[in-house]
Amino acid sequence: MALSDAKAGKRNEEGIFAVVGILKQRFGERFQTGESFRAQHAHTTTYIPAQLPDGVLFAETADDVKVAVKVCAEQKVPVIGFGTGSSLEGQVNAPNGGVSIDFSRMNRVLEVNAEDLDCTVEPGITREELNVYLRDTGLFFPIDPGANASIGGMASTRASGTNAVRYGTMKDNVLSVTAVTANGNEIRTARRARKSSAGYDLTRLFVGAEGTLGILTSVTLRLQGIPQKIAGGACSFPTVKAACDAVIMTIQMGIPVARIELLDDVQMRACNAYSGLIYAESPTLFLEFHGSDETVELQSAQFAEIAAECGGGEFLWTANAEERNKLWKARHDAYWACRALAPGLAALSTDVCVPISRLADCVAETQADIQEHGLLAPIVGHAGDGNFHVLLLFDDKTAQGVAVAENFVVRLNQRALAMDGTCTGEHGIGQGKMAFLEQELGGAVDLMRQVKQALDPDNIFNPGKIFHLV
Amino acid sequence: MALSDAKAGKRNEEGIFAVVGILKQRFGERFQTGESFRAQHAHTTTYIPAQLPDGVLFAETADDVKVAVKVCAEQKVPVIGFGTGSSLEGQVNAPNGGVSIDFSRMNRVLEVNAEDLDCTVEPGITREELNVYLRDTGLFFPIDPGANASIGGMASTRASGTNAVRYGTMKDNVLSVTAVTANGNEIRTARRARKSSAGYDLTRLFVGAEGTLGILTSVTLRLQGIPQKIAGGACSFPTVKAACDAVIMTIQMGIPVARIELLDDVQMRACNAYSGLIYAESPTLFLEFHGSDETVELQSAQFAEIAAECGGGEFLWTANAEERNKLWKARHDAYWACRALAPGLAALSTDVCVPISRLADCVAETQADIQEHGLLAPIVGHAGDGNFHVLLLFDDKTAQGVAVAENFVVRLNQRALAMDGTCTGEHGIGQGKMAFLEQELGGAVDLMRQVKQALDPDNIFNPGKIFHLV
Numbered sequence: 001m002a003l004s005d006a007k008a009g010k011r012n013e014e015g016i017f018a019v020v021g022i023l024k025q026r027f028g029e030r031f032q033t034g035e036s037f038r039a040q041h042a043h044t045t046t047y048i049p050a051q052l053p054d055g056v057l058f059a060e061t062a063d064d065v066k067v068a069v070k071v072c073a074e075q076k077v078p079v080i081g082f083g084t085g086s087s088l089e090g091q092v093n094a095p096n097g098g099v100s101i102d103f104s105r106m107n108r109v110l111e112v113n114a115e116d117l118d119c120t121v122e123p124g125i126t127r128e129e130l131n132v133y134l135r136d137t138g139l140f141f142p143i144d145p146g147a148n149a150s151i152g153g154m155a156s157t158r159a160s161g162t163n164a165v166r167y168g169t170m171k172d173n174v175l176s177v178t179a180v181t182a183n184g185n186e187i188r189t190a191r192r193a194r195k196s197s198a199g200y201d202l203t204r205l206f207v208g209a210e211g212t213l214g215i216l217t218s219v220t221l222r223l224q225g226i227p228q229k230i231a232g233g234a235c236s237f238p239t240v241k242a243a244c245d246a247v248i249m250t251i252q253m254g255i256p257v258a259r260i261e262l263l264d265d266v267q268m269r270a271c272n273a274y275s276g277l278i279y280a281e282s283p284t285l286f287l288e289f290h291g292s293d294e295t296v297e298l299q300s301a302q303f304a305e306i307a308a309e310c311g312g313g314e315f316l317w318t319a320n321a322e323e324r325n326k327l328w329k330a331r332h333d334a335y336w337a338c339r340a341l342a343p344g345l346a347a348l349s350t351d352v353c354v355p356i357s358r359l360a361d362c363v364a365e366t367q368a369d370i371q372e373h374g375l376l377a378p379i380v381g382h383a384g385d386g387n388f389h390v391l392l393l394f395d396d397k398t399a400q401g402v403a404v405a406e407n408f409v410v411r412l413n414q415r416a417l418a419m420d421g422t423c424t425g426e427h428g429i430g431q432g433k434m435a436f437l438e439q440e441l442g443g444a445v446d447l448m449r450q451v452k453q454a455l456d457p458d459n460i461f462n463p464g465k466i467f468h469l470v
Numbered sequence: 471m472a473l474s475d476a477k478a479g480k481r482n483e484e485g486i487f488a489v490v491g492i493l494k495q496r497f498g499e500r501f502q503t504g505e506s507f508r509a510q511h512a513h514t515t516t517y518i519p520a521q522l523p524d525g526v527l528f529a530e531t532a533d534d535v536k537v538a539v540k541v542c543a544e545q546k547v548p549v550i551g552f553g554t555g556s557s558l559e560g561q562v563n564a565p566n567g568g569v570s571i572d573f574s575r576m577n578r579v580l581e582v583n584a585e586d587l588d589c590t591v592e593p594g595i596t597r598e599e600l601n602v603y604l605r606d607t608g609l610f611f612p613i614d615p616g617a618n619a620s621i622g623g624m625a626s627t628r629a630s631g632t633n634a635v636r637y638g639t640m641k642d643n644v645l646s647v648t649a650v651t652a653n654g655n656e657i658r659t660a661r662r663a664r665k666s667s668a669g670y671d672l673t674r675l676f677v678g679a680e681g682t683l684g685i686l687t688s689v690t691l692r693l694q695g696i697p698q699k700i701a702g703g704a705c706s707f708p709t710v711k712a713a714c715d716a717v718i719m720t721i722q723m724g725i726p727v728a729r730i731e732l733l734d735d736v737q738m739r740a741c742n743a744y745s746g747l748i749y750a751e752s753p754t755l756f757l758e759f760h761g762s763d764e765t766v767e768l769q770s771a772q773f774a775e776i777a778a779e780c781g782g783g784e785f786l787w788t789a790n791a792e793e794r795n796k797l798w799k800a801r802h803d804a805y806w807a808c809r810a811l812a813p814g815l816a817a818l819s820t821d822v823c824v825p826i827s828r829l830a831d832c833v834a835e836t837q838a839d840i841q842e843h844g845l846l847a848p849i850v851g852h853a854g855d856g857n858f859h860v861l862l863l864f865d866d867k868t869a870q871g872v873a874v875a876e877n878f879v880v881r882l883n884q885r886a887l888a889m890d891g892t893c894t895g896e897h898g899i900g901q902g903k904m905a906f907l908e909q910e911l912g913g914a915v916d917l918m919r920q921v922k923q924a925l926d927p928d929n930i931f932n933p934g935k936i937f938h939l940v
Contacts (some may be wrong), residue, residue, distance in 0.1 A: 034791055115718055115827035116856075158667040169665050171674070187914040193823040194855050195639050196892035197628040197678055198919045199899055199907050199936050204641070204674035208667055210563060225724045254695045254761075256726070291724075294768060353663040357585035386586075386663050413935060422666035429669055437669050444657040448670045455917060455925030465667050 006320040006466035011097045016054050018079035019099060022071050023057060030058045041100040043080050047348050047396055047405060048090035048431055053080060062104045062178070062186060062217040067214060072099055076458045082213040083124060083150030087157055088349050089430025091210050095464040101215060103152055108135050110218060118192060120220045123152020136203030138441035139223040142167040145426065146332060152216045155426035158208030162331070165221035165251075168292065170207055173222045178205050178353075179214035181235065182456045186217060190209055192453070196220075206452070211457045211462040227290035228453055231300055232259075232324040233317030235287070235307045236280040242368070243283045244360035246303075246310040247383040251356065252305070255299050259288040260332055260384040262359075264367065268340070274337030275330035280313065285383065286331050287317070288342060289322070331380075338378045338391040345376070346396035347406050350432075353387040353425030360429035363388060363418055369411055373404070389427035413439075429466045437467060481567045483940070485545035486524050489569060492526060492541050496865030497802075500528045511552050511562060511570040516817050517813045517866055517875060518560035518901055523550060523570035525832045532648070532656060532687040537703075539685060540654035542569055546928045551681040553594060553620025557627055558819050559900025561680050565934040566597035568655050571685060573622055578689060579603050586674060588645055588662060590690045593622020600691075603664070609693040610636035615896065616802060627677030627898035636728040636760065639896070640677050643692045647676050650683035652926045656687060662763070664692075672925050675921070680898055681932040683925045688743035700792040701770055702729075703787030704752040705757070708892035710734060713753045714781040717771075717853040721826065727771050729758040730854040730935045731801055732829075734837065736810070739850035744807030745800035750783065755853065756789070758794075808848045808861040814935075815846070816866035820902075822886035823857040823895030832889055833858060839881055843874070883909075899936045 042050040045225040057399045059065050072079045078098025086090055094100065103124030114137050121130060128148045130141050145154060145161035153159075155177065160169035167173065176190035189202035198424045206213060217252040237243035243262055250257055262285055263271065269281045287303060289296040296319065318324055332339075339347055354362045361381055370377045370390075381388030392408055392417055395401030412439075413423045413436040422430075423436035445467050452459075452469070459469060472858045502508075503525045507910050512520040542549045548568025555562055561797045564570065573594030581888050582589040585606050591600060598618045600611050615631035623629075625647065630639035637643065639915040647661035659672035673746060676683060707713035713732055720727055732755055733741065739751045757773060759766040766789065788794060800807075809817055823830045835847055840847045840860075851858030862878055865871030883906040892904035893899075910916055922929075922939070929939060 021689055054495065081724050113825065113827060115722070116825040117722065118825070158671070160665055160667075164665060168642075170760065171665075171671060172638075179919065181913075185913055188911065188916060191887070191892045191910060192825045192890040193857075193895065194826070194894040195634060195641075195823060195857065195895050197630075197632055197894045198892045198910055199678070199915065200921060201628070201671075201678050202914055202917055203639060204671045205921075208669070208671050210811045218867040227723055227724070237825040250609075252585070252695055284725070292768075298762075298764060330480065353665060355583065355586040355662050356664070373543060382819055384630060387665065417661070420662040422661045422668045424667045425663065425665050426667050428667040433668070440661060440668055441658065443840040444659055444672055445669065447657060447672055450924040451675075451921055453841070465478070 007356055014333060015077045015440050016097050019071055019077045020055050022426065023055060023068065023099065023152030024431050026067065027057060032056045032137050041085070041102060042094060043085050045086065045088050045161030045349065046094065046432055047346060047402060048088055051093040051095045053094035053098045056100045056102050058102045058105050063216050063229050065101060065180050065217050066175060066184050066186060067181045068101055072184055072460055073184055073458065076460060078463050079215060079460055080462050083194050083290040083329065084126060084148065086147035087153060087256050087360060087430060088427045089432035091428060091430040091465060092158065093431060112137060114139060116192065117223045117225055118220060121151055121329055122218055123216045124150050126150050131148070134223065137260060138226055140226050141221055142224050143173055145171060151219050151221065152305070155216060155219050156209065156211050158426070159455045160382070160385070160407045160426045162259045162261055162382060164382060165260055166256055167224060171204055174203055175220040175222055176203050177216050177220070178218045179206055180218050180266060181214045181462065182458070192220060210430065210465050212465055213461060215461070228292045229296045229319055230288060230290055230324065231296040231317050231319040232283055232288040232316055232327055233300070234279060234327060235315040236282050236284045236313045238282065238311055240283045240363045241360040242311045243285050245384065246285065246306050246312055248321060248345065248356055249306045250303060251384055257299065257384060258290040259286065261286040262381040262383035262388065263334070264363065264379040267334060267380050270337040270378050271334060274340050275333055277330055287326060332378050337390065338393065342376055342393045346395040347390055349390045349392060350409055350412065351387060351389045351425050351427045352412060352421055352423060353385060354416050354419045356386040358421065359383060359386045359388070362415060362421070365415055366390060369408070375407065375408060385425060386421070431465060434467055475789065485547045486567050489541055489545050490525050492523060493569065496537065497527060497761065498768070502526045504837050508677060508891070511555065511572060513689060515553050515556065515558050515819065516560055516565065516902055517816060518873060520860040521563040521565045523564035524567045526570045526572050527835050528572045528575050531913070535571060535650050535685050536654050538569060538571055539650045542930055543652055543654055543928065546930060548933050549685060549930055550932050551622060551626065551685050553623030554596060555617065556617035556619045556901060557623060559902035561898060561900040561935060568751065573620060582607060584842065586662065587693045588690060589693055590688055591621055593686045594687055595621050595622055596620050597624065604693065607698055610696050611691055611692050613643055614728055621689050621777060625677050625686060625689050626679065626681050627920065629854060630896045632729045632731055632852060632857070633836040635730055636726055636822045637694065641674055642791060644673055644677050646673050646690055647686050648688045649686050650700050650927065651684045652930065662767065663689060680900065682922060683931060684936055685931070686909065698762045699789055700758060700760055701767045701787050701789040702758040702797055703785055703796060704749060705755055705769070705782045705785040706754045707782045708754045709832040710753045710833045713755050714853065716755065716776050716782055717774045718826055719855055720773060723772065725772055727854060728760040729756065731756040732851040732858065733804070734833065734849040734855040737804060737850050741804060741846050742799045744805055744810050756797060761816060766922040777813050793812045803843060804850050805861065808863065812846055812863045815863040818861060818862045818864060820879055820882065821859045821897045822882060822891055822893060823855060824886050824889045824891030826856040829853060829856045829858070830922060832885060832891070834927045835885055836860060836882060836917040839878070843878065855895060856891070876904065885912060887934055901935060902938055
């Protein structure tokens with residue numbers, strides 16, 4: 001098939017036929033082509049329609065990945081990595097068909113170096129599995145995007161989540177990766193030292209590349225000591241602006257808050273109803289502090305002062321694990337709480353991120369937009385990063401309902417870009433945000449294309465994601 | 471000129487002649503070709519011989535940079551960015567000749583966003599100039615590689631230094647850059663949001679690229695609040711191992727130490743003599759804590775306990791600025807203190823970085839090597855990162871003296887690589903460490919070459935650095 005056809009998203013029928021035959025013979029039951037398997041591996045939590053791969057390989061070793069990539073590369077057939085399928089912008093779809101590599105059986109911990117606070121894992125392990133494994137070492141992996149995603153998927157979408165404000169994002173917590181590149185060889189992007197100035201930062205190039213430059217076969221992660229003490233609580237504010245002012249002061253004073261989450265009034269109403277809470281249905285910050293007995297008490301007291309200064313209500317905090325877990329379970333269930341607001345409607349989860357000084361404006365303008373258009377769309381944000389999510393409940397059964405949702409997303413992204421923000425803080429571009437990426441970075445996207453074409457000249461790795469090549 | 475000639479490091483005499491003529495006419499006095507100017511811009515603090523550019527442009531605006539790059543690109547002539555010339559691995563040398571762009575006049579602060587804790591600067595501003603500018607805002611830029619380097623140079627070598635253990639390296643503190651690419655256009659790698667999942671991480675691709683992918687025209691940096699209180703002190707240990715054990719425990723317990731520097735016995739002897747100190751001449755940790763009155767006291771007390779447990783002497787700390795400055799001035803003067811040990815000899819400053827658990831072994835084996843070969847080479851390290859420097863004093867007047875130095879560097883790097891470390895934690899590859907990069911990352915270096923060839927097909931940006939293309 002001509003490269004221009006592959007770029008244009010056409011299916012390479014001959015190549016796919018050959019690859020399916022070879023992989024069936026090579027892997028037997030571990031390579032599945034039944035529709036239910038293929039459908040499971042294209043499922044996506046957006047309104048973007050599913051596009052099924054032609055077969056699913058359940059990889060068990062890095063050598064399996066090398067074989068699959070070599071076979072696909074020879075035939076110029078797409079290869080798409082699959083962790084748990086929790087990505088939100090169509091990242092695992094197969095618009096040109098091809099092979100999905102499922103990593104659920106590559107979920108081993110390969111090495112833990114407790115003294116160095118690092119570990120190396122296979123890409124299919126989920127963050128919860130990893131933390132269960134680590135519990136006895138006194139260490140934990142902090143990044144928590146909400147979903148129990150796989151580490152490989154989290155690395156590939158540059159995920160972050162509730163405690164990025166303290167621990168950073170995947171970009172800050174991946175020390176190195178191994179990846180199978182277009183020639184079927186495995187490379188390692190860095191050694192295990194905590195920092196390096198040795199050449200281009202290939203680790204950060206693979207983190208966030210959404211599987212378009214190669215297939216990860218292992219990830220080396222930074223770990224953290226489990227805090228001696230964890231305290232948390234919630235505090236309500238009269239306005240989003242007041243809550244955001246409290247966030248800015250907290251960050252400026254250097255209080256090392258571990259989580260600082262903003263839930264708007266609609267989200268609070270949903271959480272109260274769904275999780276049986278009795279919080280005020282006004283903008284609320286959920287907080288968590290990690291440290292020693294002394295430091296979490298100190299930090300909580302400092303925050304309480306800030307909250308009072310910004311017109312917030314009383315800050316009630318607790319180090320009691322049960323009460324704290326109830327609070328955070330409500331936060332983690334925010335998605336389901338929203339869905340319960342309108343069970344008949346579909347849900348579209350989208351995210352943008354702006355400089356913190358613009359967060360209050362961006363949220364307030366978005367709320368006004370929601371109201372003006374008669375939409376139902378709770379807002380929840382990782383306020384310490386200026387990142388927020390809107391869960392738009394919409395009718396996906398009608399073209400008009402879909403258009404309403406699409407137009408809302410366009411306005412939301414243009415608002416964030418106008419504030420020097422980004423069209424995605426943590427969900428990635430996938431298929432859903434390509435147009436916004438062009439608006440956001442302009443000519444820089446051409447550099448991305450040049451990198452892609454250099455490392456994957458036949459466009460076999462997750463084609464049709466992040467940007468169009470033609 | 472054929473590309474293969476440029477790759478092989480040949481001078482493009484015709485192109486250079488044309489470029490010099492055009493730039494002279496265009497920029498007048500701002501483009502200098504006198505030997506003293508050219509020699510200043512090739513000076514390097516290593517034993518690598520100087521290789522002069524053919525002319526030096528004192529750029530004043532991003533447009534100047536665009537013009538220079540366009541002219542050089544048309545003629546396929548090298549362009550090399552120059553900050554302060556404090557790089558240590560020959561990064562500013564011009565092996566194929568070409569044009570050096572001096573950024574000393576592009577040293578403005580373009581924007582400070584105090585609420586967002588960020589600022590945007592031109593690449594030529596030094597870190598000390600920036601911190602003087604920021605003083606009234608209550609913010610500071612923490613990265614401190616020792617030398618008063620330019621921000622553009624620090625970004626390009628992925629610099630770090632004494633307080634990376636707390637604040638990270640340039641990779642963690644650059645939010646975005648603007649750069650002129652091979653087609654003479656300026657791109658911006660990211661918006662001002664604190665995090666983003668929007669496409670490939672071009673910011674991190676330019677940070678550490680040593681000017682080989684384009685020329686930076688501005689850098690947006692994360693800033694920190696100036697700590698309310700700074701405390702510091704020193705603590706001596708019977709052995710390097712005991713000191714490193716204390717470092718590991720400090721990091722594992724999550725004590726947010728701002729600096730934790732290891733000086734070996736030879737370095738302590740040099741510092742005592744040079745700075746008039748009276749410390750024990752045994753392995754010593756210099757520490758600094760940033761926080762509030764309460765937290766620096768708490769952290770200092772916690773460290774004192776750890777030090778005692780590891781067999782260290784008494785940890786004397788102070789929040790008195792004058793005493794603290796005396797201590798850190800001695801640390802910053804370590805280079806000159808070493809030079810004073812043997813005024814007749816040349817000095818070679820080199821760095822490696824290993825996982826912290828291997829730091830004690832790596833330092834001890836290096837000390838044994840130094841002793842075995844009768845060398846004089848104090849060691850000072852950013853112990854919290856596993857990064858250390860050796861300042862080898864050697865005779866650069868004889869081939870034998872140079873060979874002794876080169877062989878020592880080979881052994882040092884092989885030792886670090888054998889411990890899964892990197893050949894450079896913060897100095898970069900430049901011309902000096904190319905062979906070690908190949909040993910360190912093998913096939914991954916081919917990916918770097920592919921990226922380089924995609925973004926700079928005529929190899930005009932700082933050729934002959936990081937890796938050989940042919």
